[in-house]
Every structure is written in structure tokens, then in C-alpha cells.
Amino acid sequence: MRSFLSVITFTICVAPVSAQPKDKQTDFAHEVVPLLKTKCTKCHTNGTYKGGVSFDTREALVKSKAVVPGKSAMSELHKRVVTRDADLRMPPGKAEPLTAKEAATLAKWIDDGLPWEPGFTFKPATYVAPLKPRKVNVPAAKPGLEHPIDRILDAYYTANKVTPPAQLDDFSFMRRAYLDLIGLPPSADEYYEQEGSLADLRRPALVRKLLNENRAYADHWLAFWNDALRNEYRGTGYIDGGRKQITAWLYQSLIENKPYDKFARELISPTPNSEGFAKGIKWRGEVNASQIVELQFAQNVGQVFFGANLKCASCHDSFIDNWKLADAYGMAAIIADKPLAVHRCDKPTGATASAKFLFPELGTIDTNAPKTKRLEQLAALITHPDNGRFSRTMVNRVWHRLMGRGIVHPVDVMGNKPWSEDLLDYLAVYFSDNGYDIKKLIEHIATSQAYQSKAVPLAKEIAGDGYVFRGPELKRLSAEQFLDAIWMLTSTAPVAKSGAFPGTLPPFPATTPKERQFIRVTLVDCDPLMRSLGRPNREQVVTTRPEQLSTLQALDLANGQILTTTLERGAANILKANPKATPDELAEWVFVRALARKPTEGERTAAKSLLGDKPTTESVADLLWAVVMLPEFQLVR
Amino acid sequence: MTNRELSRREYLQAMTAAGLATLAGGAPKLRAEPVAHPKASADTVILLWMAGGMGAPDTFDPKRYTKFEVGVPVDKILSTFPSIDTVVDNIKLTEGLEHVAKVMDRGTLIRSHVVADLGNILHSRHQYHWHTGYVPPQTVACPHIGAWMARVLGPRNPAIPAFINIGQKLEGHGESEELKAFTTGGFFGTEFGPFNLPFPSDAVEAVKPPKGMTPERFAARHAKFKELLKASPVGEMATDHHHESMLKSIENAHRLLTSKERDAFDITKEPKASYDKYNTGRFGLGCLLARRLAESGARFIEVTTEYVPFLHWDTHENGHTTYARMKKEIDRPIAQLVLDLEQRGMLDRTLVVLASEFSRDMMIEGIPGSTARDQSRAKTDKLGELKHYGLHRHFTGSGSVLMFGGGIKKGNLYGETAAERPLVTTKNPVSIRDLHATIFHAMGVSPKTAFDVEKRPFYATEDGKGVPVLDLFAKGK
Secondary structure, three states, X not given: OHHHHEOOOOOOOOOOOOOOOOOOOOOHXXXXXXXXXXXXXXHHOOOOOHHHOOOOOHHHHHHOOOOOOOOOOOOHHHHHHHOOOOOOOOOOOOOOOOOHHHHHHHHHHHHOOOOOOOOEOOOOOOOOXXXXXXXXXXXXXXXXEOOHHHHHHHHHHHHOOOOOOOEXXXXXXXXXXXXXXXXXXXXXXXXXXXXXXXXXXXXXXXXXXXXXXXXXXXXXXXXXXHHHOOOOOOOOOXXXXXXXXXXXXXXXXXXXXXXXXXXXXXXXXXXXXXXXXXXXXXXXXXXXHHXXXXXXXXXXXXXXXXXXXXXXXXXXXXOOXXXXXXXXXXXXXXXXXXXXXXXXXXXXXXXXXXXXXXXXHHOOOOOOOOHHHHHHHXXXXXXXXXXXXXXXXXXXXXXXXXXXXXXXXXOOOOOOOOOOHHHHHXXXXXXXXXXXXXXXXXXXXXXXXXXXXXXXXXXXXXXXXXXXXXXOOOEEOOHHHHHHXXXXXXXXXXXXXXXXXXXOOOOOOOOOOHHHOOOOHHHXXXXXXXXXXXXXXXXXXXXXXXXXOOHHHHHHHHHOHHHHHHHHHHHHHHHHHOOOOOHHHHHHHHHHHHHOOOOOHHHHHHHHHHHOOOOOHHHHHHHHHHHHHOHHHHEEX | OOHHHHHHHHHHHHHOOOOOOOOOOOOOEEOOOOOOOOOOOOOEEEEEEOOOOOOHHHOOOOOOEOOOOOOOEHHHOOEOOOEEEOOOOOOEEEOXXXXXXXXXXXXXXXXXXXXXXXXXXXXXXXXXXXXXXXXXXXXXXXXXXXXXXXXXHOOOOOOOOOEEEEOOOOOOOOOHHHHHHHOOOHHHOHHHOOEEEOOHHHHHHHHOOOOOOOHHHHHHHHHHHHHHHHHOOOHHHHHOHHHHHHHHHHHHHHHHHHOHHHHHHOHHHOOHHHHHHHOOOHHHHXXXXXXXXXXXXXXXXXXXXXXXXOOOOOOOOOHHHHHHHHHHHHHHHHHHHHHHHHHOOOHHHEEEEEEOOOXXXXXXXXXXXXXXXXXXXXXXXXXXXXXXXOOOEEEOOOOOEEEXXXXXXXXXXXXXXXXXXXXXXXXXXXXXXXXXXHHHHHOOOOOOOEEEEOOEEEEOOHHHOOOOXXXXXXXXX
């Protein structure tokens, strides 16, 4: 429950111009916390409790008998800060006493009943995420247990008294690997080839084959990166040139599997093709000081590359972690064209920000250097060999994509404790040792037994520190995966990419099956169904998609015109391609392509009764609908 | 416990966490700290949205009237319509609002709605502010106020989506992406987002089987799906929460598509006499649809005149002519809505709010002293032709809001604006934050209600600081 203990208030400060009367109630977060932090907590929190007085929590403070909520005159705290007796006065000794105004703030706080942010504590979280990479001593291999990931997990299972998950059968593995790596289910030929083979599936070879399909890989992972880098969105900011696409650069980077350190450096210290990310979104009109493009840069770099949340610290010192206003502004100053005035809660503090890297222990940025130089320095520090946070954040994102949940959860809070530090640290070093090769990292994870295990059903989402890894989790298909799979199944993909998508698309390798050679969802503009299913507005960085189907989404699937029309067209295509197929053959045709398995007897019976003796466009469309609505279709298992 | 309450409870149980947006910091949770919710005086909100910036001096806040004559200096002009009496002595409206004038004894007119001046004016930014309570950009996706109602209060009837949005196309015009940014459940996820019905006449299509599919085929298809599901070798996966919530959502959707409440969406089922009273165009029919949905148990309904850049209320020239048309579209349906709700005994528990993202003035862009660029399209010093009559710059210093029902005072005028330019608020300013707090208060929701988003509290009203304007409520509330 640690995450609750460090909670405090939000940072959205008052809008630029609000004609609001001053709130009468004491504002604990903004008025009281800073005061207590400078005057009291050094001697009265976090293990040091002079005079037995603890400010850790509201309960502790009341229990210490230092205050009587509602009655400042009767409170020792109030008496001690206003007394003229130097022996009794707090803070003691040479410390500066409270000003009359500060004392009044404290008195009012007590009189207001000691309002406190629920869950807030001055006691800092116990876990401190390490910065440097750490080489892990991987337990020795045993027969049948060669993969380093599995050796680490084996020790983990033993320590946590977990029965290792059972292995997945070949066809379930195929569907999972195809969907995870290239975003599509296997083709029918690929299914039947394995089905007709006497040998077990050569899984490592399959993983390599899929990753080598550059085009399909890029088409799939483009969605992930568009989300993370706020790319490919036509809304706010584009009207008056306040925003720039990086699609051409991004797509090329995926096609050529650009090493992640180089990728990051090109985003930070950019070329005209890749500068859209760093430039952010320039809004028309006045915006809150915490949302200027320079601070957007700080926030986005922090979130994307480090899983560090600088949103709070863009407005004031964060209450939920250790980031300070100076950290956010230090990062912002790196990209600022002009000296940047520091604002606290939208009001200038009078200070000017100087360039500072988030992890100054790795190196400094020369404030006086020109902007391009500063960005170069920043790019070098972000990808510094000693910057383990950079590699850990990325391996955790990839693990999350493949396994359904991060080693650190959630993926954007890399300050949280991983469920296995060994695994996280091992993967991070593996990643950097292998030239930050993302495909190699995916391959490494996907060839582990852990990835090849059966998914573990969870009755509900497990939050907090109680999580124990028992195997991969179910993953919902993204809007792109869901529709791509339907387009592939029904041959209904659009004939051309969006006009807004730059450049020409690379050809498919000759070995790519025909069914897979089509225009994918990521290459076309968002339509209402894609939007409904979760293809986001990219005003904020998005790193995870909704995991559950909502009622309104189900409604769009049940009677929305887009899906209905697609399935009708698809049914006609299927009948045209299989004019002589019996109902039974059609049922198998659909199941193999949609679910990478043949129907069971019961399913055959149900499908046949749906299709009738003489399948029609209507009945085939209905069968398609019934199949794509199955959780088995909509989930990666 | 009534049946309706019972079914609502079941619905909420059935929802599980379906549709929650997965956020950087995990799904939002209601804060552990209990807040004291006020006693509700309304169960339903109908928001009548005057999209594009409705100018108060030519609608609900008449000022000195100047007739059109060639050569009149434009800075002399405050109103381009004469004022008219209403059934309430001290409330005057402008010509063209005669039907609303007759029901002013059922509600309150606020003339002192002051919205933020965001510098360079972009409608969608102000609309975002009004609908979510937060000025964009924000670091998290803010929910629409309707999504707050859906999330906190749930549906009144499980067969009717809690939050319904009528009259706004979200595709195919200049600022559609910007509209989508706030027409959303935000971090609450799509389960609480709007059910969009851009064309009231087609609303029933949204709850019917898809085009070309008979109800019989639709029912059979669903039955076959269940058969397949039953035969499917899911094994232990059936217990997984992804799996389970998916099936619940599919069942919820199917229930909506087969329930008898579907008739509420079909405005052709309305008796002709009544239909005709509303039929002034899309907005009028939207009001009719809203009434039918309120009767059937919707929680929050927005009906918009529709925002399309430079259309309808968004006029920068020729304002007089455009406003004559707009008033014709809104006047009768609004009055009829109020009367119908009253006649059905629903007005007491239904809060009708009419509002806009800002007001307009012949001469001033923004507020006096604002840096906003003058966006008038027919700049002139003297009236030359009719297009100069009603130049309608954006104005944020005052604006009009109407409120009917839901515990709001009747026949009441609140706030005041200057008699001469600048027409700023001179008494009782009401901000968006406090207006939202008032709406939440009427619905029995504390404006301090908060959810944890990325570990930070996010409040129903900005920073939890919205204060309801209690003076707007009738005594006894």
C-alpha cells in the first residue's frame, strides 16, 4: 500500500484568469506542507521524533498531543511557535522563528480541524529506485532451464512458493507470438503447415521469422510509438503550425530497427524530421505556466524515457515523489530559446531556470552553451552507459507489452518497486549490452519459457505491492489489432494508405503470406470505430490502452455501421473465394483464421446451424460477428 | 427501495471496471476520504448548449437598442434587437424569445457568467474549459461534466446510457478533433463517455439492429453467439476479469438494443401536435429527444445547437440576421421543454441549464484590455450594409445562463451587467467553476468529489474549489 502513503494534492493550479473568491478553508498542500517542511519535519518525522512529537501523519500528530484539532489556543504546537521564551520556542535554538503570518497559517489550520490530505505522509517511501545499471548473477543453468530469464524466474518461483505456469500448446503460442510481435494472427497456410507437421513448432525460429518481417513489425509497433510520442494526431496545435509530425522518421526507424539509444538521441537532439516530439504542442492563447512547450518537453522526456512523472513538479515541488520544481524547470531550460522564468503554481518566483539534468549524478548540462549543444549534452546523458533508468524503463515497457503487466507497475512509475529487481536489472543490462536492439530484446523475452507459458486467469486486477508473478496475463487486442485481424480475416482492408501518411511504403518481403500484405490500421486515418475502441487522441502521452471492453464499445460492435458493413463485405469475399464450401468447411475456414484452431464438435454444430444448409452472405456475416465477439478472439491468451 | 434503484445497483455491479481508461498511473479510484454530499434537488440534467458563443446583448441581456441605419457609428450599438417583456416584471429579453419570455417565471436567468479570458480565442478551448471545468491543455484527459455524473451517480435506468450527447457531429469539420478532446469520458474511460446522437431524427438507429438487419436476425445472431460461447473451450479463462467484463459489456449493450426503452429514442413516436411544437430544426428536435430520454431515465443529456466553425452562434459579421434565425430555432423548443417537464411533474427534479462558452460584443474582443486578436470579418466604423449589423466579437466579461427546475428559484434574475460598454459584470459574478459546483450541488454531488489519477486527486470542480451559488436555489433546498 506504499503508493497510498505518498499521496497528496494535485497540481493543477488556478487557471490564468479566474474570478474566484479566495477559498476560506486552509489549503493544506499549498499553505501548510511547505511551512512544516521548512520548520518542523527535520526533527519530527521519518524516524526522528524529538520530544515524542511526530508529524508523519495526521493521526501521529494528534496522538503526540501536540495539537487539539479545532482549538489552536489549546494546542501545544501553537503555543510553542508563538512564545517569546527562547527555551520553549519552536523551532528551537538558532533556527528562524515563524513569522506572524506563518504562525497565523498554522493556527488557522488547527482551527479548521487540521485538514490533511488522506494518505499523505512526510515519511518518504522506503524504496528508492537505483539509477546505475546492475549486473545480475544469473543462477546456474539446469537441464531444461537454460534461458537466463527462466533461471532468474526459477529462483523467484522458489522464493515466492509459486508453481511455475504450464507451457502453452503450439497453436496458442503461434497466435500469441504473431499478435504480440506483428499485430496479426497467423495465416491459414502457416497454421496448416504446423498442423500437418509431425514435429513440434520451432518456436525460436518462428519468433525470429516474425521479427524479420520488417514491414509487418513496423506497421504494428507504430501504434505503440505514436501513443508514446504523441504523434499522428490532427487536432489541437496543427491548426496554426504549433505541432509537427514525425511519422516519416518514426516509421523508417522501426523499419530499420534503429538502436534505442540512437532513436532517443535523435528525438532529443533532433533533425527536422524528428523534432516534432521535442517541440511539443504550442497552444493558441494563454496556457498555464506548467503547460508551456518547454515544460511539456520536460514532462514527456521524463515520462517516456524514465517513467518519471514530472507533471506535479512542473507546478511546484511534487508531493507524491521526490521531484522538485527545479528538476522540471532544469529540464525545460535545456530546450528553452530564451531565459525561462520559474513559475510556482502559475506565479513567477523571480528566479530564472538553469539547465539541469534529471539525474545530475550522471553529468551536467552547460547552461551557457547554445541550445543545440545543450540538447546534444542531454541526449548523451539520457543514453549514458551508467543511466540504468533509461534501459530499465524500456525493457519494462516491452515486458509489459508481451506479458500483460510490467515488472514495475504501472509502467510510468519507474520509482515503484519491481516484483523482481534481478529480472529487471538483468534485462536492462542485456538490452544495453546488445546495442539497445529492441528486436533482440523482444526475441530474448519471447524465447523464454515464461513467455511461452499459459496465461494466468485473474479474477481481478491486482494493484499495489502484493503482486506476485505467476505467468503472463491476458491482453486485450488494441483497436488496431482487432480491426487488422478482421481485415485480414475478411480481405476488407482499405486499398490505399492515408494521404496524410508520408512517403511510400516499403514492399513486403516475398516470404510474407498474401493475407498479410495489406494496408494496416496504423497507416490510415482514425475512423469512429477505431476511436471508439481506444485509438487515442494524442494530446497526452499514452503508454497503455484500456484493458476492458466497455458497454458503449460493445454497442458499436453490436450495431455500429462500420463493423456491420465490413463483415457483410467480408462475408461476400469469403463466399466468392470458397464457392463450393460446405457449412462445415466454412466454419473451419473462419475458426482457423480467427482463432488459430479448428472448431470443437460443439462449435461446429452451432456454426452449422447458424449458417444453414446453404450459407448466404447474411449467415456468413453473422458467423463472423459471433466469432469476433468471442473473448477468445478479442484477447491474446 | 424502488425497482429503479434496485436495477441501478445491479447495473453498477455488472459494470465492474469495464471501460476504465488505463492510465499511466493505473485506473482512477474514488478517493478514500469521504466527502459530504449535499442532498440532491435534481436527478437529471439537460444542458442546452449554445455552441459557438451566444452574444448576451442580442439574446438574454438586452441593452440600448439601435435600429439599423446606414451611417450609424458601430461603437454606438449595443443591441441589434429591441427588448421585450417577460412574465417576470424585472426580466427583459430581446425580440425573438417570446416563448421563453412566457416561462421565465419557472426559472432563473443569470446575467453574470464570467468565463476565463484565454488570450487568443479558440472556441474549442473555451468549450473544453466549460465542459470539463479545466482549462486545456492538461496533463491528463479531463472528463466531460456528463461523464462525472455518469461515473459518480450512474444511470437512472440501466437500459438508457447515463450520458447522452445530442446534436454534435464529431467528424468532418475544421475543429472536430478539438471537440473530441472534451466530448469524452476522459480518464474515467469510455464506459462513462457520451452516447453520441448527432442527428435526433436518426437517434433510433443507434439503438436498433444495424441497417438492413431484421430484429429476428439480430436476435438470432446474438443467440448463436451465446451458443458458440457456450461451446467454446475457454476453460479456466472464463474466470478472468478481462473475459468476464467483456461478456458483461456485450450483455449490457444487447439489453439496450432490445429493451422497450428504445422507443424513447424514436421521436417519430411522438404525437404530431407535440412533435410540431419542437420541430424548428435539429436543435428543436434534440430538445424533444432530450425530454423523451429524461422521461426514460437518462442522467445527463446535452443538446447542442452544434458547433461548426463560423456557423450558427459563431458569427463574426451579419450577426443580426443570424441571431434572428437562431432564436427562431431555440425559442419555442426551450419553452416547450420546460412546459412539458412541468406538465409531467418532472421539472422539480430535472435541472435544465442553457449556457455557452462565452458571450459577444459589437466592439470588444475578449475582455477590455485583452490581447486577443480582433476576429471580426467585416471591420468598419459606420454601418454600411446589413452585414455590419452584429459584428459580434468574442466577449468574456459577462454572459447569460438560464436555469429551470431542479430546485432552482423561479422568476429570478441573478447578477447584473453594465448599461454601457464595456458590458462587464457589475454584480454577483459566477465563474464556470462555481456554476459547475452549483450543478453538482443540485445533483447531490460534492464539488470536492475527487478521484486519484496518477496518484494525485482530481476534483469534480477545479482543484475542488468550486462553491455552489446557494442563492440560486429556492428555499428549502
